[in-house]
Amino acid sequence: MTAQVQARVDPDTARDLYSRMAVIRRFERLAYRAYERGDVHGTVHVSIGQEAVAVGVIGAMGEADTVLSHHRGHGHALAKGVDPGQLMAELCGRVDGVSRGKGGSMHSTDVANGFLGTMAVVGSAVPLAVGVALANKVKGIDSVCVAFFGDGAVNQGVLYESLNLAALWSLPVVFVCENNSYAITTSADESTAGEGVVARAKAFGVQAESIDGQDVIAVEETAARLISGARAGRPALIEALTYRFMGHSRGDPPHGVYRTKAELSEWTQRDPLTLLVDAAGLDPATVEALDAEAAAVAEAALAFAVQSPVPAEDELMRGVRA
Numbered sequence: 127m128t129a130q131v132q133a134r135v136d137p138d139t140a141r142d143l144y145s146r147m148a149v150i151r152r153f154e155r156l157a158y159r160a161y162e163r164g165d166v167h168g169t170v171h172v173s174i175g176q177e178a179v180a181v182g183v184i185g186a187m188g189e190a191d192t193v194l195s196h197h198r199g200h201g202h203a204l205a206k207g208v209d210p211g212q213l214m215a216e217l218c219g220r221v222d223g224v225s226r227g228k229g230g231s232m233h234s235t236d237v238a239n240g241f242l243g244t245m246a247v248v249g250s251a252v253p254l255a256v257g258v259a260l261a262n263k264v265k266g267i268d269s270v271c272v273a274f275f276g277d278g279a280v281n282q283g284v285l286y287e288s289l290n291l292a293a294l295w296s297l298p299v300v301f302v303c304e305n306n307s308y309a310i311t312t313s314a315d316e317s318t319a320g321e322g323v324v325a326r327a328k329a330f331g332v333q334a335e336s337i338d339g340q341d342v343i344a345v346e347e348t349a350a351r352l353i354s355g356a357r358a359g360r361p362a363l364i365e366a367l368t369y370r371f372m373g374h375s376r377g378d379p380p381h382g383v384y385r386t387k388a389e390l391s392e393w394t395q396r397d398p399l400t401l402l403v404d405a406a407g408l409d410p411a412t413v414e415a416l417d418a419e420a421a422a423v424a425e426a427a428l429a430f431a432v433q434s435p436v437p438a439e440d441e442l443m444r445g446v447r448a
């Protein structure tokens with residue numbers, strides 16, 4: 127371990143960061159298996175490989191700050207403090223789920239924990255976050271809203287309408303692009319002209335930085351700085367370069383035809399959990415213990431989920447606005 131890395135992270139912080147990432151990974155592995163067993167309906171998009179973005183960004187947020195997420199959002203939810211059992215129950219369509227079993231993986235909402243929801247429509251979290259930030263500003267509430275989106279949303283017009291208003295009105299909002307290089311099977315290189323999302327954000331006067339999304343410490347440091355700026359009315363954008371180790375969703379094998387085994391292998395060598403272990407010099411026994419704790423959290427979540435009943439018929443119209 128170099129002195130420079132040692133200076134970046136103390137052992138307690140490293141253990142905490144590792145533990146939060148490990149819980150996400152174990153939770154999603156189990157969710158994937160629960161899907162295969164038929165306990166989860168619809169589909170699941172797991173973020174295995176991308177955990178450092180969720181943990182780093184959300185670790186830099188305050189309790190009163192809020193998150194809007196996308197279709198690959200279990201990690202964001204868990205990092206924001208959503209109860210793993212209630213989240214798993216939601217995936218399984220059970221009444222004890224955060225959205226009472228009516229939302230599933232892509233519509234999981236837990237307002238009490240500042241988790242304003244996962245969203246199925248690509249890019250849709252972005253304008254909602256601008257609305258939340260505007261409401262906070264108008265009401266004088268000290269709260270920053272963070273919107274996550276993928277590289278697949280980078281060519282959606284709504285992103286630029288949102289950047290424009292955020293900058294124009296000096297809103298407390300941070301946009302986080304999880305650039306994992308692919309939208310389903312389409313590579314970002316094939317779909318995006320020009321210099322990319324950072325240059326585009328800067329064109330609106332929004333402070334924007336591209337960072338290594340596999341390095342949880344770097345993510346947290348950058349996020350802390352930009353979130354603090356957003357709190358003072360300087361909206362920001364972070365492009366976190368990352369990779370999903372699994373396929374897009376259940377129907378897509380990890381190394382689908384659109385990406386090579388060599389590319390996958392190159393990225394799995396940059397696993398955010400292992401990178402942190404190396405950077406912080408965590409010893410094998412500590413890592414083993416943290417992994418076992420994370421596995422127990424995930425297993426308890428699944429056990430809680432499957433014992434929860436499916437919603438009764440009278441649940442249908444609860445929480446519905448007309």
Ligand SMILES: Cc1ncc(C[n+]2csc(CCOP(=O)(O)OP(=O)(O)O)c2C)c(N)n1
Binds near residue numbers: 246247275279310
């Ligand atoms: C507006 C819209 N168009 C298409 C889809 C279908 N779709 C679901 S996920 C996805 C790819 C999203 O890619 P990206 O934003 O890079 O996120 P990632 O899956 O890589 O995390 C698409 C096209 C959708 N949900 N919404």
Ligand SMILES: [Mg+2]
Binds near residue numbers: 276278310
């Ligand atoms: Mg993508």
